[in-house]
Amino acid sequence: MKRTILKFSFIALSVLMVMSCHDDLDQLPIDPDSVTEQDVFANANQAKGALAKLYASLALTGQQGPAGQPDISGIDEGFSQYTRMLYNLNELTTDHAVVGWGDPGLPDLHGMSWSSNNDFTEAMYYRLAQEVSFTNSFISNATLLTDPVVEQYIAEARFLRAFAYYNLMDLYGSVPLSTEISTDLPEQATRSEIFDFVEQELLDIQNTLGNDGSVEYGRVDEVAAWALLSKLYLNAEVFKGEARYNEAVEFSEKVINSTYSINTNDANGNGSAYDELFLADNNVNGAQNEFIFTLNFDGLQSQTFGGTTFLTHASIGGNMDALEYGVNSGWAGLRTTKSLVNKFDNSDEELNESFTTLSDWAIIGDATPNEWSAPDTDMYEVEANIYQLFVTLTDGQMKFRKDNSWDVNYGGTDGVLELNSSTNINVDAGRYLVTLDLTNDTYSLESIYNYLPDARAMFYTDGQSLEIEDIPPFEQGFAVTKFKNIDSNGNQGSDNTGNFVDTDYPVIRLPEIYLNYAEATLRGGNGNQATAISLINEIRERAYGNTNANITGSDLTLEFILDERSRELYWEGQRRTDLIRYNLFTTDGYLWPFKGDVQNGVSVPEYRTLFPIPNDLLSINPNLRQNEGY
Structure with a gap:
């Protein structure tokens, strides 16, 4: 197709x-x-x-x-x-x-x-x-x-x-x-008449369209009709003024029982099968299995300044390297707000659960949770002489010290440690993964948002602020790296000038219908709550790579x-x-x-x-x- x-x-x-x-x-x-x-x-x-x-x-x-x-x-x-x-x-x-x-x-x-x-x-x-x-x-x-x-x-x-x-x-x-x-x-x-039409x-x-999965990629089959009916009925109270949640469940089920399936093929081996959905070869890398209706783009055969060319170029600016995303330049326009970022949020405590060995090294200072007073904020040993901690810091200064004592402490600047130095480390407010590396006498403060366990949190944070005080500067608001013009092997799309993008755009894909089913069920449709939970957990297991974030009935x-x-x-x-x-x-x-x-x-x-x-x-x-x- x-x-x-x-x-x-x-x-x-x-x-x-x-x-x-x-x-x-x-x-x-x-x-x-x-x-x-x-x-x-x-x-x-x-x-x-x-x-x-x-x-x-x-x-x-x-x-x-x-x-x-x-x-x-x-x-x-x-x-x-x-x-x-x-x-x-x-x-x-x-x-x-x-x-x-x-x-x-x-x-x-x-x-x-x-x-x-x-x-x-x-x-x-x-x-x-x-x-x-x-x-x-x-x-x-x-x-x-x-x-x-x-x-x-x-x-x-x-x-x-x-x-x-x-x-x-x-x-x-x-x-x-x-x-x-x-x-x-x-x-x-009227809107109601358009709905009826x-x-x-x-x-x-539905019975004249191609059978489930029988047509060329990019054309619609009977499942697309069912999927659009699922969307239509879910929004019927807005569009028509009457609830149609039973029908939303019915047609969602037809889609769910079709040959379409959630992509679980981690084609690029980065630990997640989610990003494959938005790569330049998403028509063949496994992502196509969940695409019910797509708009197809090719950097040579179907060039446009809209589509995924727009979404990829316009999302790049600031410190971002456009070549890493398969294009020749960034248009420095689109970012997201903290309202989206915070939906992926995990507390510092939850993130620190990934560590197992509490160490005798800690951070202290007016930028840290307990400021200059004891107790210090303890770090975790992740391997010999390397210590880490997820933590929220404020504007101020900090140092590393051992055993809650000033006998052995480190300050420093620009990532380089200084033993028992009078120089404190300057900190800008934010949430960080703090790393103390005594094998190389270095330290780092990296944005915590680069380490969120949900692989769908695809943000660029280096040089970007979470808060937006003024919209025009690209550096205010996190950049979104969801759409890329590189394939699963890391190669650029077909247009070697880097102008136009190959990535296809999924207009309707299967996880949306899973979520339609769950919502329609909760809103009174005759779906099964256990099924709804199972469907959502299938989505979340792909996002997290495990069952750690699975939900139960009380979460739904x-x-x-x-x-x-x-x-x-x-x-x-x-x-x-x-x-x-x-x-x-x-x-x-x-x-x-x-x-x-x-x-x-x-x-x-x-x-x-x-x-x-x-x-x-x-x-x-x-x-x-x-x-x-x-």
């Missing part, structure tokens, strides 16, 4: 653009009038090429890659790519991210102060509207072919249309509903599931939807740094749970009404 479907026919692309010149959602594509639909839909094989564009239009942005002939005008082409906009609207507006760039309208997203003229909320609407337009055109023309396989292609197109409407419903609420080509100005359907489409096509709460979703799925376009479902997105029930554009966070008006309908469309179509508050 990565090498075939995404190498789509540019003729197919062009004709779909021609056929999209109608008012499905009042979308505004550019029209490269070049060929006719007869050229594309001459037979089933040609139709499959056109089907490729339906997938590719969610991954790419135009007709020549990465820029130059955009599908959508009025915004930088790279900005308009679907997953880049999904990140901006569903992650940047939450506790998961801030961005230091000042492009007009972008800081307003993490400040939750966007207007009805925001370029980014408009770009996402047009991108999804274009997908609806493309799919309607495809369905209309493919229906004329008699080859039986075309029925499956049409079902895939209907899935992609339902997926686009799922996003439109989630992000914008009530939107026009169009299923055929028309020049009439469409009426605005998506539900019925998915139920109708809705709050725990929300935090586990954050730990497992951060930066994958889920967070805003989750917070809205928990009534935490706009309220003061949960505050995070710069929520409401205030450093410590404030509540914002409830209407922010929806984005505005683009003003241009309101002026074109009098049938449309703007969302409340805009």
